[in-house]
Amino acid sequence: MLHLLPLRTPLAGLGLCVLAGAVHAQDTLTVYGIADMYSEGIWGGGGRVSRLQSGGLSGSRLGFRGRENLGGGLNADFVLETGLNMDEGTYGQNALFGRQSYVGFGYEPAGRILLGRQYSSLYNLSSDFSIFSNLSNGPSSAVVGGFGGYEPVRGSADSSTGNGGPARINNAVKYESPVWGGFRFGVLGGFGEVTNDAGGNRVVDAYARYAQGPVDIAAGYVDDRGGSVTPLAHRRSWIVGAAYSFGSLRLRGAYLAVDDRSVANQDGSGWWLGADYRLGVSLVKIQYVVNRPRYIDNARTEGLGIGYEYSLSKRTTLYTGVSYFRNQDGAGLGRASFSIPSGITSGTDNDLTQWVGGMRFSF
Template identity: 30%
Template sequence: MKKSLIALAALAASGAAMAQSSVTLFGVADATFAYGTGTVSKKTQLASGGLDGSRLGFRGVEDLGGGMSASFHLEAGLNNDDGTGGTTDTNNQGKAASGGLIFNRRSTLSLNGGFGEVRLGRDYTPHFKNLTAFDPFGTSGVGTTQTLKSSIGGPTTIRASNSIGYLLPGNLGGFYGQGQFYMGENDSNVANKKDGNGVSLRAGYANGPIDVAGAFAKTTYLLNTANGTGGNITTMNFGGKYDLGMVKILGQYSQDKVIGTGTGKGLLGGVQIPVGPAGEVRLSFSTYKVVTVGVNTPDPATNKIAAGYVHNLSKRTAVYGTFANVTNKKGAEQALNNSKTAPNKKSSGFDFGIRHSF
């Protein structure tokens, strides 16, 4: 159960009205026995995040009156297998910083009201949300969609730092949307002054059993920059989910175009099937192909099949197992669970774990 600390804070010593505030401590601990095998090497490990990413977070809100509120959200990624923290990209240019407790997953301050939400800080990019929302495995563990694992979308594929975002209010009859501008924060007198700058937009509609959304993003990089992304990156994707009751059907399409490198195109189709009151079967097929720039260059492609089962022991605790296999073609060498495989060869892996949320 989430623990909330409720406090009443005085707005002024002169006897001004009191405003209600709340702070919540929350988190996830997810331990996974993970195994991966490839033609070059195998890997056996106790890992973290096979079902949900392990994290420790704090969030709070203050009622400002008049339908407005201020809120914060600080969320640190954790590796509960060894107690270390995560890494973060401070300038959206692939230069990871690490340390102890880093709020790398999310670090935002927001102003909320009838107009929606203005959100400042490090956050998920809107174009990533389609990849995770319409993946049966929620982009966690060995079953994660190949549209993410093979993506050439660069450092802002999942999150962006130094962002200014806006989210539509939640009372628009099922329509939702988000816009985000993020900055690389480079000096104005350098050649790559715009590196890490970008914009991401997402719009969707969710009503009853239907949820569909599309997204677009563009991030600026110079050619041959140190982050290895090539030039400017343009991403578009869309996805959907339909709940039939006995089964949820999910699908997505993604495209990443990198100037000077090529164009990556991916597809996913999958299902989530409830089993009794506490279980769920997850199945997916995903594929990603990179059409590279140049004549007679290979166009690497990877196909993945994944199958998993989640059993909820309670509202907060679940056990799970996932198996996945990838097939590489035309020079691709994607491998699972940190194993290594030769180009054009297969790799397989599985996760067995337990997740506890609080």
């Protein structure tokens, strides 16, 4: 990360104004990012494909973060973060600063208020309590979803509803508490901005978390009335996760469920359990994940995978992994942590095997 300290002279301010603007009023400005690329092979009952992808361990990104100390325990900050599709040189999330874009105001004894596009508790917790995060490198928590086209982790609604939920929420006001003895909580409201309908298209989100020593436990809840395209859409999602560390060994798992309250009533749920073990610069990990659409008999996805990471330095990591996804019954219902290319599955065989190998550089 590049840290720009307060500017003390007009000449220094002129030299950096193109990059940072008027940063002389801030205590710090941090420019940060992740460049993550991997090669991938996918085999299924209908065919196979090889491709180059962006964001295996972490989503590729470029961000700007600033904070000003206002004195007396008060501070103001902002984050502008754009997702990058490095394989094609484009930005992600269908928006210039689609990962995050908010300003915040905090008072240390009371917590923080954040305004703008922000992560939901579903996204944060499904990443924190999954060994493979919620990305496409292995059987991650991104396998869970697809209930009536609703993706509680991938957040496909970003491109179809004005609220942006459920992974990232637009027009959001969020309160985050301080940490009291390892406990903290947060609540968020996403304005739907529908004329003459204060509740239309809005999102409500809340979470609570306790982390102390080797124990980490959390729960989150999202009530999403994403209705700019389908006015009757209303889904409630909740997640419970836990983690425990035994020295170099970490265990993580979670359960996520979606209650579809629309006429279609396409409910679903999923869970995962994984572990990783660090030995010096090496990290070995394994995870098992299950996805279950409740409204379809015998439809179920199971994923099992192992991965390996090798840290060349604090900034650079090499990684690889192999995963298998078993998709029971129903052509077209195949699930994986990645988008499934056309022709890979068949009407009689939806099972998938994935191999990845890549590199992540952080700055």
